[in-house]
Every structure is written in C-alpha cells, then in structure tokens.
Amino acid sequence: MKYNSVFDIIGPVMVGPSSSHTAGAARIGKAARNLFGKQPKWAKIHLYESFAKTYKGHGTDFALAGGLLGFETDDPRMSKALDIAKANGLEIEFFEDSASVDHPNTARLVIGDETDQLELVGISIGGGKVEITELNGFELRLSGNHPAILIMHTDRFGAIASVTRILAKHEINIGHMEVNRRDVGKEALMVIEVDQNVEDTILKELEEADHIIQISKIVS
Amino acid sequence: MFRTVAELVEIAQKENILISEVMIRQEMDVKEKTRKEVFAEMEKNLQVMERAIDDAMQGVESVTGLTGGDAVRIQKYMKEKTPLSGHLMMDAVSKAMGTNEVNAAMGIICATPTAGSAGCVPGTLFAVKEQLHPTREQMIRYLFTAGAFGFVVANNAFISGAAGGCQAEVGSAGAMASAAIVEMAGGTPQQSAEAFAITLKNMLGLVCDPVAGLVEVPCVKRNAGGSSLAIVSADLALAGVTSKIPCDEVIGAMYRIGKQMPSSLRETGEGGLADTPTGRLLKEKIFGMTM
Numbered sequence A: 001m002k003y004n005s006v007f008d009i010i011g012p013v014m015v016g017p018s019s020s021h022t023a024g025a026a027r028i029g030k031a032a033r034n035l036f037g038k039q040p041k042w043a044k045i046h047l048y049e050s051f052a053k054t055y056k057g058h059g060t061d062f063a064l065a066g067g068l069l070g071f072e073t074d075d076p077r078m079s080k081a082l083d084i085a086k087a088n089g090l091e092i093e094f095f096e097d098s099a100s101v102d103h104p105n106t107a108r109l110v111i112g113d114e115t116d117q118l119e120l121v122g123i124s125i126g127g128g129k130v131e132i133t134e135l136n137g138f139e140l141r142l143s144g145n146h147p148a149i150l151i152m153h154t155d156r157f158g159a160i161a162s163v164t165r166i167l168a169k170h171e172i173n174i175g176h177m178e179v180n181r182r183d184v185g186k187e188a189l190m191v192i193e194v195d196q197n198v199e200d201t202i203l204k205e206l207e208e209a210d211h212i213i214q215i216s217k218i219v220s
Numbered sequence B: 001m002f003r004t005v006a007e008l009v010e011i012a013q014k015e016n017i018l019i020s021e022v023m024i025r026q027e028m029d030v031k032e033k034t035r036k037e038v039f040a041e042m043e044k045n046l047q048v049m050e051r052a053i054d055d056a057m058q059g060v061e062s063v064t065g066l067t068g069g070d071a072v073r074i075q076k077y078m079k080e081k082t083p084l085s086g087h088l089m090m091d092a093v094s095k096a097m098g099t100n101e102v103n104a105a106m107g108i109i110c111a112t113p114t115a116g117s118a119g120c121v122p123g124t125l126f127a128v129k130e131q132l133h134p135t136r137e138q139m140i141r142y143l144f145t146a147g148a149f150g151f152v153v154a155n156n157a158f159i160s161g162a163a164g165g166c167q168a169e170v171g172s173a174g175a176m177a178s179a180a181i182v183e184m185a186g187g188t189p190q191q192s193a194e195a196f197a198i199t200l201k202n203m204l205g206l207v208c209d210p211v212a213g214l215v216e217v218p219c220v221k222r223n224a225g226g227s228s229l230a231i232v233s234a235d236l237a238l239a240g241v242t243s244k245i246p247c248d249e250v251i252g253a254m255y256r257i258g259k260q261m262p263s264s265l266r267e268t269g270e271g272g273l274a275d276t277p278t279g280r281l282l283k284e285k286i287f288g289m290t291m
Helices: A019-036 A049-058 A060-068 A078-087 A159-169 A200-207 B005-015 B019-031 B035-058 B070-080 B087-104 B120-132 B136-156 B166-184 B189-203 B219-238 B247-260 B277-288
Strands: A013-015 A042-048 A091-097 A105-112 A117-126 A129-135 A138-143 A148-154 A174-181 A187-194 A212-218 B108-110
Touching (some): A019 A212, A042 A049, A049 A091, A138 A187, A148 A200, A159 A174, A159 A187, A159 A212, A200 A212, B005 B019, B005 B247, B070 B087, B087 B120, B120 B219, B189 B219, B189 B247
Antiparallel strands (some): A013 B108, A117 A129
16 A cells, blocks of 8 residues: 555645645655765756646745755745755756656656765655655665665575575565565665664674675664 | 445444544554544644634635735625525635745645644534534544545555645545544444435536646636535435435545546646636746745
8 A cells, every 4th residue: 555654645844835746855864865865966856747837836946946956845944945055055957758657657767976876756745755666777665654774785596585584584574575686696775765764883794794795874 | 454435434323433533543553553542643734724714714825916815805704794504604705815825835734634624623513513612532533434434545546646636635624524524423434425415416527627737717716615515515414315326426426537538637737627718827927036
C-alpha cells in the first residue's frame, strides 16, 4: 500500500499553498540533500508536466531549494528559500522539460559540488507524500517517509548476505529491500528501508563488509 | 490492516468500536507507538488547524491579491443578518475558506488530505463543535475518523488534483469530513460510510483547473462547496438515507473518472476556469508582476 499512516492523510503540517507542489517538492529536495550527505554548491532541476506548468504559482521552486537547504515542510523560511540558497552559495537553475514521464509531478535533480555529483528523480504522489524513483541511473522505489540505507556495491554473491547479517546482528528490521544492477558483475545498488534510524557506527561496519563501495542513508 | 471502507466498517462493527478507534489501533500497530504518542501527534495537527482559522479571522491576503478576506466578510454577515443556509453552515464555510485563504497566503496549515483541500475537515469540525460541544478527545477522534476514510481513498484511488482532478482533493476532503461529523454526532460506522459515499458522489467529475496554476481560484471557494456538502450528507446519513452505490464502488468510480481526465484538467492550469478569458488575463497580470 502506498500510504501506511493516518498522518500521511491528516498532515503534513506545512507552509502553503500545495501539498504536492510545495510540501512534496521540499521533501524531494531534502531527500536529495540527505543522499548527497552535505549541502550542494549547485543544482540543475528539471521539472515535468504539472510541476513544469505550475511551479511558479505553487512555489515548487523555492520548496525544492528549501529541501536542498534541509528545511522541513513547515519551516517559516520556506518562501525565502531561493534567496537563502543564493546567500549560502547554492546556485540553482530550473528547466521546464517537455519530455513525457510516468507521473505528472516529476522532478529530476542533478546536484553537486567541486568533487561529487548526484542525480535523482522524485515524484510527488499526493498529500505531501513522495517517492524517489531513480538514483544515479538506477531505478528504485523509495518513500522518503522511512529511514533508509543505500548501498553501492559490486554485483557479487555474498554482498547482500554480508549486509543483512550485520543488520540482523544489530536487531534492525528491514521493511522493504530491493537490489538493482547495471550489468552482471558491475556496480549495483541495494536499497533498504528500515523501521528505525541506523547509527553511524553500524554504517561504518557495513562499509567494511565484502564488496561494498559506498554507503549513504536517509533519516526520516 | 483495512484496505476498503467495507473492511473498516466491518472491524468497527465486529469489535463494537468507533471508526476512529480502528484507525488509532492500526496506527499504533503499524508505527509501534503508544496510544499517548499517536494522540499527541494528532493534537499537534489540531492545534495547527485551530491557529490557521484564528489567523484567517484576523484577515489575510495572498501575494497575488486574488484571495483573502472572505472568511472575515462571511463572519460579519453572520453577525448582521440571519444567513439563509443557517448559522452552523455558514460558520463551517467561512472557517473552511479561511483555512484555504491562509494556505494561499503561504501560511502554515495541516494538509487534510492535501493543502488545496485543507479547509473542509477543520472548517466543519470547528463549526459543528459549537453545536455538539465535543471533548478535546472527541475532536482529535474526528481527525482519525476523517483520516481512516482518506486512507482508503489514497490507497485505492488518489488524493491529488494532478493525478485525479479536484474530485480527488476537495471531493475526498468533503467526504472525509461527512464521515467524521456522523461519528461525532453519534451515528453508526455504517452511517459514516453512507455520508462519505453521498458527498463523493456529488463531487464526481470535478476537475482541477486552477487559474494561473495557483491554489487560489477556484480552490478557496471549492472548500465552501466541500464543507457545506459534508454537513448536508452527514444529516442525510443521520436521517437514515443510504447510498444505493456502496462507498467502495463510489471510490472506484472516482478513480476511473480521474484516469479518463485529460491532463489539461488535472492541475496544469491549462483547461477549464484557467482557460477562460478572465482566467488567462489574471495569469498574464500575475506573472507580469514580481512575485
């Protein structure tokens, strides 16, 4: 089921005017920032369909900026987020893209700084709820509402077992898990949604497991 | 976990509990939280709703100037004259519109189920409250009942204008409010379902056609429609009127209608009222000025 909490329906508490276009956009921006692990220096944001047609009126632009700055949906600074981003050295460009997409409220964010870059596609499915559907070219399905661990690893036998063994040892329950690879034996992405936030010490332990390349996490 | 309204009502009947109680127990179970925690979280949402209505009654105006001030206007009218549709009805309408005026002015609101439709549930709650005198707990339960029905719609159809038109937003919000009013007024779980069905049936086919793509025109006044219809349907259900088409089938119809709506009528600001001469003129004016 797409929605599993009453607070997806009665909530979120947010700065207006649109739950999909403002609150949802802020959550997509925040997910991108969390995955990047730091504040980006630049962002190129492509908007599609309803997002592209109405982003100015709905404040989708400042909401995405607010999310990249780490704002929650009810942050009173939200409507000033574009100015705050500029003042904090974050350059943002928006593009109205006419390509056809599966969901009417779709945004593609390419963010980065001098050394790193991340590309993410997010959809806003209604009432402020969002899903991340693509990360660095990997398809996935990640609701921003649960804490999650994203693990880039080499596509080898034992990689998944080594990760789940560590999670089991720390009594961390997996709510949803998927694995996606580009090609046999190449880079693969493991996405694990969990019930509680995962401590950094456990992430360190995961990083040292077999065949692991990189780890990031999303805090709910 | 309930997936349909039929299942929701069945659980309530079998265990002899309220719809709100079914929702509360499920939330505790899914999120592994205590009753106290779940209530505290909803109390916070209730406070946000209360504050938004207070703000609206002071008078607000959106950046574009398109909306704001009507909630105050209606309250003034209610003091000076006797509203034809009755005091409670106009009180609900003014509080529902007021909440959406605050939303349009980029104030802080609680999405129920969305921001554009955020007026229906609190608007009716704070109006009906004056007549039914509920406890604070009953007011919080009102939100859980509304949430339980919204939960079914969100999982079986949609709640966003971009996906399913305004019927999915204000249609769902008004219907959720109907079901909650029935419970607060002492109706049965089945009567809540009847009220929900009757409101949603009257909202089927409603398109999402915001002028200039803004959540202002016609959104604020559609919350007047959603909240007043919610009260009418609740009264019908409490009187014993039933819906010939069962609640879940009405939700199914709403879903199929939304799927058939062209994208110009799903929150792109391209069709309907947005595409009237005045709608186009307003858009030009607004985007010609600095926001």
